[in-house]
Amino acid sequence: MIAHTISLSLGESSYPIYVGQQIFSDLTLLLRHIHGKQVFVVTQEKLVPYIALLQAALASYQCDFFYLPDGEQFKTLAQWQKILETLIQNNHERSTTLIAFGGGVVGDITGFAAACYQRGVNYLQIPTTLIAQVDAAIGGKTAVNHPSGKNRIGAFHQPQCVIVDIDLLKTLPEREYVAGLAEVIKYGLIYDTHFFNWLEENRAALLARNTKALLHAVHTSAHIKSQIVSQDERDQDLRNVLNFGHTFGHALEVLGNYQRWLHGEAVAMGMMLATRLSGDLGLLSRQDVTRIVNCLHAYGFASPSVLPPATDILKAMQHDKKVRDGKINFILLTAIGRAEKIATVTKVQLQAVLESDS
Amino acid sequence: MIAHTISLSLGESSYPIYVGQQIFSDLTLLLRHIHGKQVFVVTQEKLVPYIALLQAALASYQCDFFYLPDGEQFKTLAQWQKILETLIQNNHERSTTLIAFGGGVVGDITGFAAACYQRGVNYLQIPTTLIAQVDAAIGGKTAVNHPSGKNRIGAFHQPQCVIVDIDLLKTLPEREYVAGLAEVIKYGLIYDTHFFNWLEENRAALLARNTKALLHAVHTSAHIKSQIVSQDERDQDLRNVLNFGHTFGHALEVLGNYQRWLHGEAVAMGMMLATRLSGDLGLLSRQDVTRIVNCLHAYGFASPSVLPPATDILKAMQHDKKVRDGKINFILLTAIGRAEKIATVTKVQLQAVLESDS
Incomplete structure (x- = not known):
């Protein structure tokens, strides 16, 4: 059907x-x-x-x-x-x-x-x-x-x-299923406040793979992705917001030789880091930072406290496609449900986030 | 300039x-x-x-x-x-x-x-x-x-x-220069009678790389190619005519391990074969067949009498991208300056052209 x-x-x-x-x-x-x-x-x-x-x-x-x-x-x-x-x-x-x-x-x-x-x-x-x-x-x-x-x-x-x-x-292993939820949560964070609220409230149903909840989550996610892609097929502008959490996440995947973390797990850690960076830069309230990090934890995602050394991550990020003229463009949150591309992030700010213990 | x-x-x-x-x-x-x-x-x-x-x-x-x-x-x-x-x-x-x-x-x-x-x-x-x-x-x-x-x-x-x-x-080796003229002649044959007449009449100047003649030949060719591509970027339809001589030509290049003949040389032989096939199928007058083959000879292109065995060529043609559902689409001439895609060529007709001695 x-x-x-x-x-x-x-x-x-x-x-x-x-x-x-x-x-x-x-x-x-x-x-x-x-x-x-x-x-x-x-x-x-x-x-x-x-x-x-x-x-x-x-x-x-x-x-x-x-x-x-x-x-x-x-x-x-x-x-x-x-x-x-x-x-x-x-x-x-x-x-x-x-x-x-x-x-x-x-x-x-x-x-x-x-x-x-x-x-x-x-x-x-x-x-x-x-x-x-x-x-x-x-x-x-x-x-x-x-x-x-x-x-x-x-x-x-x-x-x-x-x-x-x-x-x-139905037959997807638990670890893979949960990793996939990282991208689902991402859509709420970058594009749809109501969907993020819904994800907070319906965590138990979603983790239990309740049919109705799953259908809603998958449909809403696919719909948001389609909306964004149809406005910017070639990733020139708006589509960039889909990379929220991915600049850190890709670096972690490279350092883990694509084996240590599943993509979604790396993205979840990347989203925690990007959320904290959004807070550090004064773009996002401390309250929202805490709310987002707590939600990701509640879904079972680990803290980035297990990260490789900050210098290794920074080096791996140099190769990212989002680098332009040597600067890394970051997708950061200005509210729950709204993401923006920020080009002014400094290496010192990155290092601070990577080395913080929270 | x-x-x-x-x-x-x-x-x-x-x-x-x-x-x-x-x-x-x-x-x-x-x-x-x-x-x-x-x-x-x-x-x-x-x-x-x-x-x-x-x-x-x-x-x-x-x-x-x-x-x-x-x-x-x-x-x-x-x-x-x-x-x-x-x-x-x-x-x-x-x-x-x-x-x-x-x-x-x-x-x-x-x-x-x-x-x-x-x-x-x-x-x-x-x-x-x-x-x-x-x-x-x-x-x-x-x-x-x-x-x-x-x-x-x-x-x-x-x-x-x-x-x-x-x-x-100016510094292009003679063999490469002449091979390039095969594609120039192709544009006259498939798209522009006047240009083919001009190419017959200005052979000496063109072979001598006379500046004025060369500029005219290159500009006209580039213009025709642009016209065709702008109407059919993805080679769904009209652009196919650019493959005149190429189905045979590609097979020859494969059999020659891409080394025996330059692309233009293989295409020139392919155009002679495709011209004769056009004549055999009654699409093109015998007079035009002779005129085209003579023009290619006059520009220095060899007869396909040096061809590999017909069975080898037929086999090599099976792999061509122009094959659809097992049939080979042929671009053939219906006049000097007009090409069409013909889907009804039989293996027997192909074999006859490949084995003829003319």
């Missing part, structure tokens, strides 16, 4: 985001968006229980599968190249359709392969993790990582549609 | 193509299109005599150089990755500008690096070969080759401008 259809408006590249339950198994939805005779599914071994369904649905197509190993450390040029080689070996033509069936890593690398195979082919997103459903699968940012930084090589390439089925989240 | 400024109209991605003499050395033109503080030049050792000029012009920028080895066989993912690694090592930010200073290989690989570095950065094209000035540098098709076929991995990514200085052609 499709509960909501969000339209991501981008002129010729506009596409629908279907949000609901039992819609992955509604195969007509899938088939409506495949136009050629070939399909190429990028997925993961752990999703095998669901894959038989896909295989049955796609029986009338030439359908090839590529299994990506699990983990951010496989979002590499080497794996991307293997996908391209497999497409070539199986004679996939320009009219083929790629399907990203998995988490954010699968979505990002599949999208980037679709962007570059024969100068661009169609692809669909069927995200299977919370973080991919509310963030990665929406907006056409595709990429692979480089040892020096996340998403340093990639392209903008919009999918034909995104199918968000919250039933797929 | 800028003789002509062609505007390639593509909405937000529109850009100018400057055609003239001594405009490479007019540095204000170059600087007008660089917005950040970093520049990254991809070029070739053999262009060193010109590079000092570039270095001087860019003295106030952080300017790094990457030297690509000479030849189509280096238009690979491996070299593309080296370019990306060098950009990362030198801390190039999203605001950097790449400059492709060289032939078609340099332009294609630089454009593809610009398309994927940090999800897309600016780049300029300064083509130094005839074939790049009239074809490769215009239109935003970027790519690298794969052992299975040309340009199988790439993206559409438009440059900020194209600087076409015919003075750079």
Whole structure:
């Protein structure tokens, strides 16, 4: 049952985001968006229980599968190249359709392969993790990582549609589920006060994966992301606010070799740091700083007291894409529900936040 | 002196193509299109005599150089990755500008690096070969080759401008210069009867690199290409006609391991084959077939009598991007100056053309 259809408006590249339950198994939805005779599914071994369904649905197509190993450390040029080689070996033509069936890593690398195979082919997103459903699968940012930084090589390439089925989240491991909630909380913080209030109040239901609560959280998040992306596809301006917590977060992921923390965990710590920085700079009241940090703790996110040395984090941040002419642009909060890009943050201020104990 | 400024109209991605003499050395033109503080030049050792000029012009920028080895066989993912690694090592930010200073290989690989570095950065094209000035540098098709076929991995990514200085052609080796004329002749054949007549009549002047003749040929070619691209950026329809001679030509390049024939030479043979096929199918008069083949011979292009076996060529053509659902789309001539996409060519007809001795 499709509960909501969000339209991501981008002129010729506009596409629908279907949000609901039992819609992955509604195969007509899938088939409506495949136009050629070939399909190429990028997925993961752990999703095998669901894959038989896909295989049955796609029986009338030439359908090839590529299994990506699990983990951010496989979002590499080497794996991307293997996908391209497999497409070539199986004679996939320009009219083929790629399907990203998995988490954010699968979505990002599949999208980037679709962007570059024969100068661009169609692809669909069927995200299977919370973080991919509310963030990665929406907006056409595709990429692979480089040892020096996340998403340093990639392209903008919009999918034909995104199918968000919250039933797929039932089997998601607890740690991954909670990590995904970091991005959900982010949308409240940067864009929607009421949603943040709702997230504070409905924490228990959401952590218990209550269907109604989950549907509301996923739909609201996907809707906010779509609103922002449709106003700034290429990340020139407004879309920057989506990076709240990510400048610190990316640096932590690099230092943890993409293995120590899940993306959402790193972003949650990054949001705590960015919130404290917002307070230090007088942009956000001390009361709101405390309220936000408490909310993140209540959802189970750790304090950044386990951080690597401040000098290491500062160095890792130098490689971030958000650096322009040597200055780091920071997304900071001016209220709960409102984020802004601040270009005047000094190294001393950064160091103070990284070294504070609170 | 800028003789002509062609505007390639593509909405937000529109850009100018400057055609003239001594405009490479007019540095204000170059600087007008660089917005950040970093520049990254991809070029070739053999262009060193010109590079000092570039270095001087860019003295106030952080300017790094990457030297690509000479030849189509280096238009690979491996070299593309080296370019990306060098950009990362030198801390190039999203605001950097790449400059492709060289032939078609340099332009294609630089454009593809610009398309994927940090999800897309600016780049300029300064083509130094005839074939790049009239074809490769215009239109935003970027790519690298794969052992299975040309340009199988790439993206559409438009440059900020194209600087076409015919003075750079003075030192071009004879074989490369003549090969470039294949694409010039192609424009007459597919789009402009008068231009083809002019090319027949002015062969001696053009082969002698007479300035006036060369300026006319380059400007007319760049203009036709721009007209076609602005109507069909993504090669969905009209732009296909630019592939006249290329389906055969690409297969020959693959079989020759990208080394035996220059691209233009392979295209010239491909155009002879496609012209004869047009005649065989009754689309083009025998008289026009003879006239076209004679013109190509007069410009110095070899008969396809030196071809590999027909079965090898047919097999190599299976991998072409123009294959859709197993059928090869052919661009054929219906008159001198008019090309059409024909989807009904049979394998038997192809074989007949490939095995004929004329």
